Amino acid sequence: MALKTRIKKLLPNFFLAHLGIHDGIGKFSFDKNLDIKRDIQTKYGFNGDLLEIFTNNKNKVVHKWHHYIPIYDRYFSHFRMKKIRFLEIGVSKGGSLQLWRNYFGEDAIIYGIDIDPNCAQFNGIAGQVRIGSQDDPKFLESVIHEMGGVDVILDDGSHQMDHILKTFKFLFPKLNDGGIYMVEDLHTAYWRNFGGGYQSKFNFFSFVSELINDMHHWYHFGGVKHPAISSFCPAIHIHDSIAVFEKEAVHEPTHSKIS
Numbered sequence: 001m002a003l004k005t006r007i008k009k010l011l012p013n014f015f016l017a018h019l020g021i022h023d024g025i026g027k028f029s030f031d032k033n034l035d036i037k038r039d040i041q042t043k044y045g046f047n048g049d050l051l052e053i054f055t056n057n058k059n060k061v062v063h064k065w066h067h068y069i070p071i072y073d074r075y076f077s078h079f080r081m082k083k084i085r086f087l088e089i090g091v092s093k094g095g096s097l098q099l100w101r102n103y104f105g106e107d108a109i110i111y112g113i114d115i116d117p118n119c120a121q122f123n124g125i126a127g128q129v130r131i132g133s134q135d136d137p138k139f140l141e142s143v144i145h146e147m148g149g150v151d152v153i154l155d156d157g158s159h160q161m162d163h164i165l166k167t168f169k170f171l172f173p174k175l176n177d178g179g180i181y182m183v184e185d186l187h188t189a190y191w192r193n194f195g196g197g198y199q200s201k202f203n204f205f206s207f208v209s210e211l212i213n214d215m216h217h218w219y220h221f222g223g224v225k226h227p228a229i230s231s232f233c234p235a236i237h238i239h240d241s242i243a244v245f246e247k248e249a250v251h252e253p254t255h256s257k258i259s
Contacts, residue, residue, distance in 0.1 A: 017109050024186070029065065039066055046070035052101045060122075061114050062095030068184065071239050072103075076152060081105040083178075085150045086127075087143070087159035088112045089167065094122035096156065101126035111147055113139075115158075134158065134167045144174050149171050151179045159188040161195035172245065173228050179247040187241045205225075208243055211236060218253060 030036060032086065037055040041047055050073045054064060077210070079086075086104060088096060091114035102111055105120045110127030113117070123129035130146075144150055153171055155164060164183055172181050188194035189204045196203040200205035213222060214230035224230055230250070237244040 010222055022173040028065075038067070040069055043067070043090055044070045045074065046110070048073045050103055053099055056094060056224075060095035060098050061093035062099050064072070064096075065241065067240060068242065071242055071244075075182065075237075076103070079104060079108075079152055079180075081107065083107045083109065083215055084152060084173070085109045085147050086152045086237055087147065087150050087171075088127075089153070089155045090114060091116070091119040091122060092156075094119070094125065097122060097126040098131070109147055111143060113157075115142060115180065136165050137166075137170050140170055144171070148228070149176050151176050153179070153181045155181075156185060159185050159194050161189065164204050165207055167247075169226075169229070172247065175233070175247040177232075177248055181245040181247065183232060183243045186243060203237075205241070208236065208238070211245075215250075 004149065030039065037051060040051055040055075043153075046069060048070070050069055054062065054069055080103065086100060086108055088100065088111070091097060091112040097110060097112045101108070104110065112122070112129050113125055113132060114129065115131070115133045117131055119129055120131055128146075130139075130143050132143075134140065134155070150171075153175060155167060157163060157167070167184065168181065175181055183204070186204060186241065189196040190198050192200075192250055200206065208224050211230055213220070214224045215224055215233070215236070217224045217230075229245075232249055232251050233245050234248050235246040237246075
């Protein structure tokens, strides 16, 4: 019996959570004999274009959690059929860039970055691909400069906590006003081998909690920890394994009585 299996049998879930022991995502795999489209329609009440684009995908592999599809559409739909600038961190098999091209339309400027040199083969097909690390500010700066700015950023990269945080702190201030920054697959925030852990200070959601406190600094005396971000982030949305940050100037709240 594997050591991890033995430990799981001996320790209660509370201690397993703090040890960062997990089964990965294998147990959540959808039965290949069932209808993906119907599953998403039934569970999430979603029947938009992105569902058709995802379920009819061909040629290049695209791997998405089912509940992500309506979430993407909720935050990205108003960018469709416009000359927006979209950056995806993590290219993998190239299928995701293909999905976004079909979703956003031909006028969209779409870039993907990946540390794997093999991803260069997807350059110029559904978007531009640049090889480099999301952990490298100079590389990120060069990509944003080449794009001419950025409206939407989707971090589906290494999923390592230090990479996610460093990338976010560098790129969010560069996001255009009205833009969206989305980080996905944040179940990894609870796993030690990704630099996180349950209630760990390195868990990305610990940082998000600080941003929420910053958002409400008007009402407490703790100050603002991350002004470069919090001064331009009026809304944060949390979903299962996804965090969404809106980019816009933040104004001091005020209220009125009208009769």
